[in-house]
Amino acid sequence: MWSALVNRREVFEVFLGSIKAIELRIRQSSKLILESGSDVLLVWESDPTLRPIFPILVVVAEEDIKNTLSAIAASPQSPSPVTALSRFLTPNEAKRHFDDEPLEFDERIFPALTALAFSEAVLHGDGRIGIKQLSPLLCRRTLSFAWGKTVASRVDGDFLLELPSRWLEIYSILNSSSTNAVAQHVVDSFVGILSVLTQVGLGYRPETAAGALAYELLNGNGDAQERAWEILGSKLTRFIKIEALQSLAREERGSYLQDALRMMSVGSAGEQFELAAACAFLATRLAPGSLEHLEILRSHKRPDLLAWYGLFAALQNPREILSLYGGLGFRLSRDMLQVEDKLSPPSADIAYSELRMLARGNLESLVGRIGHSSELQVELIPYVSTSFTFQTKNRIKRPDSQQSLDVELPEPELSTRARLAQMARELSYIANELTENREDYFFSRKTRKRT
Template sequence: MMWHTTLSRRDFVELCIDNAGALKANIGRSEVVEAEVNTGAVHAYWDTEPSPFNLLPSLIVVPDGEVNQLLTALLASPQSPSPLTSLCRVLTSSEVKENFFLSRNAVPRFCFAITICMALAEAMMLSDGRIGLRQLAPATCKRTLSYAWSKALAAGVSASVLAELFPRWLDVYSFIHSDESAFEVRRNASVVIRMLTTCTQIGLETIPDFEPGQLAYAIFKGDEALQENVWHSMSKRADAKVSLRQFATLNREARGMYLQEAIRHLDLNKGDESSVAACAFIATQVAPGSLEHLELLNSLRLPGLVLWYVLYASIQAPQQVLAIQNGLGHRILRDVTVLENLTSRPVADVAFSELKALERLGPDALLRKLGHTSEIEVELVPYVTASFTYPSRLARSRNEIAGRQMSLDAPGYMPPEPKHGNLLEKLDQATVLLNQISRELSGTSDSPSTPSHHRAKRK
């Protein structure tokens, strides 16, 4: 049960600046959230009865295309709460229909084992080698695109909403991290999204149209004939001409030799996805049911190799890989599957729509409005919140200085040669001048033109 009223846009703005008189319309109880909103109107909902201490609604619904106008009007008033979307969820008519009236997509639970393992690998890649598998924590993994994708799958969003998640996550990351790290993340993100899409296809029992994806699908379905058929083609590209049945009879040492050979072969053909995926699959067979080789493969700086490794490993042994590091994956799974109440107040610091409205003010203006340090939670799409590390101003200054220093090492840059001759001349001139001043103060009359180191000492 909720409380509901319809306000004009102007009345809602006045309500946000703590004007109880704006609630002129009758407030009644409602059991459903209405999707149809007239132009310029706002449907306001409260989860508890409005009072002078509870004026701000927990949810408002506005017509499609009018969110930016409303947020701009609120930003023009210094008395209005900001960010509004940290206190009140703002949905459009289309988003209400999407979340309240349409059935949500059900994704098999095993998909979460794959996407959560990808979050582990992605967190290590984002750290640029500073974090290993043993140093990973749930908070670190929550700052990845894979975690946001997992939350979206758990929320059951539609394919069209899922497609918006990827560019929005990158947009927020680029806004917060304005240094060269954003470029590296963008470069790796295309590989991440390919793996996440492949995982979702397999979960919906759709066969991918490329060999590494087909091998993953065959492992998931337990189709040994299809596995052998796909592996026969992939193994040739990794220079590992051995059948899966033969490979299963080898001891760990022999399998490790195949892995070493496949890694050496990558230097010849790093751009071929099938050879990269074949190498990743071999790594899963050396130490089955673990992510033992994750750090080794991550050190090779090939995002596809790392992500294919965790994808194959998590399909083959989902429970074992979730249990690594004292159940790290299970703790992340717990957070992924906790869903927000559709009519409750938001949990994020800001929604994506309001972040874009605040973008022109710069990241520092937003930092002062957050409830915690060095982290910001953004609701990318309705009911899907992602976490981002927010570097301090000092850290950003250091990154900018480091970037300028790195630019000195760019090809074609020649540092200026030190002018040692000019420097020695200036030092000699300064010595002569100091000696001249000393003589004048003591009443002496030595010629100032004679260098001090050629002058005899006066007794």
Template structure:
């Protein structure tokens, strides 16, 4: 007889699983954290699903860490409430701004009409928001590229779209604003990097350094840049001319996107209300909206309007949501366990999702993201009910068509004979008159 999976007694042929428990435990007689050996993570999820189905998915009850994430137990993944200085606030705004632009672009894949301000739930699902949350919890412990790969993996598993240029732009934004990050060697213009980083720090709130780089890199833009601060009715003409110059004197897609987003924000700083201007330019500047959101949230608010402040407040609240390994997971399942269980087919009665057709998935402890849950994961009863509804609707439609056809057939010959007799009588009358 095999030892219990979480028991201290084991045989030599069994592999160890590290467990961590809190002193004042809850009513669940399971550890708070377990760290399997690196090559047994998939076996753990499969074993629990097979022999302990009442505890599956196990990641809804226990934080399951690999060897790398085990270091976070002694790291700031259990941060105490702390005050944030001005610099932290601007880094946070930069992350949320990129998330706004990313959410707008994501909405294009599901709808032809896009609102200038995306919904709260759409922003919460973005990679930019996820990276901002990661920065708060783990600082430099988790590479952004690693988390981005997990985010894309979840999107692929749930058949949700994303584009590589947008992912690259979001990573670049966080690379530039991360306090400890070095200057990226693969960015073509060092002066532009310095200008963006000074803008993020608040050392250049008006963006004069970035504007100087644009004037230098794209000759002929100086006059039109001045027009962006002049009469409002002339600003759109100036923006169109600036886009034409940037396209004709392109320095590469990435730099061009930063330049276009910067001048677009200059039309009405901090408003994020000119999304519609950039949408037709996605073919040429696929990630400019990410940078437009970035500049909008970091710019000094204009007199007339600014980015939805209530939306930003709620998102900031979520970025700082307390997390501790002393608490049980709040997710429905982790990404790693979702991948293993999806191989044998997912059913809602096993996963027990938070909401119908919506799954809360943990990319890393404390970093949970909502995604859709359905399609192949529907239960047989769900499929049967939907099939019956479709069948009933089809039968009703066919019956209505048949009824209409019968009425046409019944009335057709009588109407034709009546029309014939009337026309014949008319001919007789005309003959007599002659």
């Protein structure tokens, strides 16, 4: 790779097509060297003096990145969106990608992440799309898919904590207000369950009964699974052991599920969250290796119920779930596991930071500059892109301050083991926080129904 340290004025000249002022400072190097200060680091994949190419990386101070993007966008001669050609990183982001040791996740969680994308895509369809009508494109428009790509990239765990709020913000920018409420409700339910699965992937046994069962389904033997299920199912009016349940006829197993579903409207939101997981697990035992009861569960209008159903089904029968619907899961899992090279140009149409900036003005200017008229590939965090529906007539403007999930990021340097432990605690906190907040949502719905 080739690199050069330049000032802000020279950055603008580079994106106007001229490198004359910096030619003598361009050096070939084998390692990315990050330096403190106000200078901007430009990185090319090949010698820019031999052919006209834009830098693949632009490392600019965090306090300057917005102004730099704005200044480039203000020039009619500069490329737009510029983040489709060059990846803009802060020094902290560059360090986390190039210097920090990558996290290690258990790859056996990817079928469950794929199944979560199935369930989430159905819910975003709001009754218009069934499980059999899903396509890879629809599934790639989910937070679950973006979460899976982030896990696959093995980046610093703090990026996962930033992902939900960024996904919701971009969704709200690009879609109408009528769909935003549905997306918010779905994502609020899924983030807690995605957090639980990520803890399992990091090798931690979650403290919740539902998370403990997920852990044992992935790692435990039959006895450990029975013990975890006994704790989760303890609040059911009719409890039955896993082994005993499987010995019953399908109709008898179904009666246990129906009894459990009737209980979900009783108790606090936290209790309902655990009951939803218990119902979902019972549903997976009616037709193991399938998702044929997803449509029935959807009628209960509980996103967490569908999320747990997909997760438990895939943890128990991963290959069968991936094979459903013509191998849709294998196709989606392949896309989820495709990781971008650190020193390759961006593959997305635009990055999160530039899209937020354009959304304050005229986002319609993107029409004609992207690959598909109704589809936008957005790089939500560095090296992780996902798809969004792009219909300018339906979009609404959201204020910059409107965020859905605000998580403070840790600042001190930590060892890899310490970072894993801290991330697991953060994910557990998110799951618990969302469960508590969901109680307000359920009770407000009940109040509205009475009035």
